[in-house]
Amino acid sequence: MTYLAKPKLRHPHLPENALGYTHRDYEGAVSTLCAGCGHDSISAAIVQAYFELSIPPHRVAKLSGIGCSSKTPTYFLSASHGFNSVHGRMPSVLTGAALANRDLIYLGVSGDGDSASIGLGQFAHCLRRGVNMTYIVENNGVYGLTKGQFSATADRGSKSKMGVGNQDSPIDLVSMAILLGATFVARSFSGDKAQLVPLIKAAIEHQGAAFIDCISPCVTFNNHPDSTKSYDYVRAHNDAVNYLDVIEGRGAITADYAPGSVETVTQHDGSILRLRKLEAGYDPTDKLRAVTYLQEHQAAGEIVTGLLYLHSEPESLHDRLHMVTVPLNALSTPELCPGSAALEELNAAWR
Numbered sequence: 001m002t003y004l005a006k007p008k009l010r011h012p013h014l015p016e017n018a019l020g021y022t023h024r025d026y027e028g029a030v031s032t033l034c035a036g037c038g039h040d041s042i043s044a045a046i047v048q049a050y051f052e053l054s055i056p057p058h059r060v061a062k063l064s065g066i067g068c069s070s071k072t073p074t075y076f077l078s079a080s081h082g083f084n085s086v087h088g089r090m091p092s093v094l095t096g097a098a099l100a101n102r103d104l105i106y107l108g109v110s111g112d113g114d115s116a117s118i119g120l121g122q123f124a125h126c127l128r129r130g131v132n133m134t135y136i137v138e139n140n141g142v143y144g145l146t147k148g149q150f151s152a153t154a155d156r157g158s159k160s161k162m163g164v165g166n167q168d169s170p171i172d173l174v175s176m177a178i179l180l181g182a183t184f185v186a187r188s189f190s191g192d193k194a195q196l197v198p199l200i201k202a203a204i205e206h207q208g209a210a211f212i213d214c215i216s217p218c219v220t221f222n223n224h225p226d227s228t229k230s231y232d233y234v235r236a237h238n239d240a241v242n243y244l245d246v247i248e249g250r251g252a253i254t255a256d257y258a259p260g261s262v263e264t265v266t267q268h269d270g271s272i273l274r275l276r277k278l279e280a281g282y283d284p285t286d287k288l289r290a291v292t293y294l295q296e297h298q299a300a301g302e303i304v305t306g307l308l309y310l311h312s313e314p315e316s317l318h319d320r321l322h323m324v325t326v327p328l329n330a331l332s333t334p335e336l337c338p339g340s341a342a343l344e345e346l347n348a349a350w351r
């Protein structure tokens with residue numbers, strides 16, 4: 001096996017973030033994916049998002065399942081915690097880790113096979129529970145790692161590289177995520193970094209279940225003229241309803257926009273999202289309208305992208321379970337075992 005190492009030399013004047021880190025501090029190993037794979041562009045967007053937010057890499061936990069997409073955490077954030085789980089099981093491993101240590105910043109990376117086929121149940125329960133995380137599906141409509149079988153997100157009528165037509169209805173992960181109770185839902189395209197990077201940053205800042213479905217063409221098995229997940233098809237049918245322009249922790253807003261074209265949304269943690277509206281009738285806070293809009297445009301063959309749904313005051317799983325505010329491994333023995341008097345009191349309360 002050949003390991004490709006990145007050269008240690010770097011340009012002496014690389015831009016630094018507030019922590020004094022450069023891009024290089026957020027990168028990982030050299031990718032072994034096929035040249036041109038959309039997943040590599042998503043990795044680059046993830047590197048940029050964490051760099052721009054000046055998040056210390058050791059505060060991040062990245063988890064994935066199995067697939068080319070699930071391999072990608074190796075290619076970014078090499079100084080972060082990482083767990084490559086079983087096929088389709090990333091959400092439950094992430095949920096457990098988040099409950100045990102709420103101080104880390106959780107990133108789940110998955111594929112359409114991993115999340116919409118074998119892991120559909122896990123995907124659903126993780127979102128409905130409101131786990132505080134960023135969950136990205138790198139969606140190419142096929143099982144890339146096992147040589148290009150249709151996944152559950154493949155559109156009806158789209159054809160495989162060998163010319164076989166897909167006859168099953170597709171699963172639309174964003175519509176499902178909205179209905180399941182995710183409080184931040186977006187769709188983007190690996191070929192549109194200007195849209196994707198701010199969406200990832202906003203998802204990281206969101207203190208609840210944030211889901212991004214990112215169309216990510218598989219150049220080896222699903223990038224031909226009869227595919228609806230190819231670069232050409234997505235570029236021709238991309239219907240962006242909005243763009244996020246500025247997400248600044250708590251700083252001043254300096255950008256200048258025409259009145260009415262920009263909506264400012266303050267999230268629970270005080271971070272600010274500036275939403276540049278492209279589609280006048282689209283309101284990302286209207287859940288039912290968002291689902292209807294998505295279905296209408298899907299029926300017309302369009303791929304709606306942007307911030308599709310946002311609940312700016314999410315309630316996370318920790319809130320619902322009234323969890324302690326510190327990681328469980330920080331609890332002392334007296335806190336974990338408060339003694340027989342406390343046990344007696346508890347038992348008495350149930351008599």
Ligand SMILES: Cc1ncc(C[n+]2csc(CCOP(=O)(O)OP(=O)(O)O)c2C)c(N)n1
Pocket residue numbers: 066067068069070087110111112113114115118138140142143144145146151
């Ligand atoms: C339990 C189990 N079943 C099947 C497989 C075989 N398998 C590995 S990856 C994969 C599909 C991956 O597809 P996706 O999640 O879309 O990732 P991609 O490779 O397309 O990025 C399958 C079926 C497996 N590893 N484990």
Ligand code: SF4
Pocket residue numbers: 032033034036037038039068069140144145217218219220221
């Ligand atoms: S097989 Fe497809 S998904 Fe996997 S690395 Fe190659 S292009 Fe990417």
Ligand SMILES: [Mg+2]
Pocket residue numbers: 067111112113138139140141142143144151
């Ligand atoms: Mg796939």
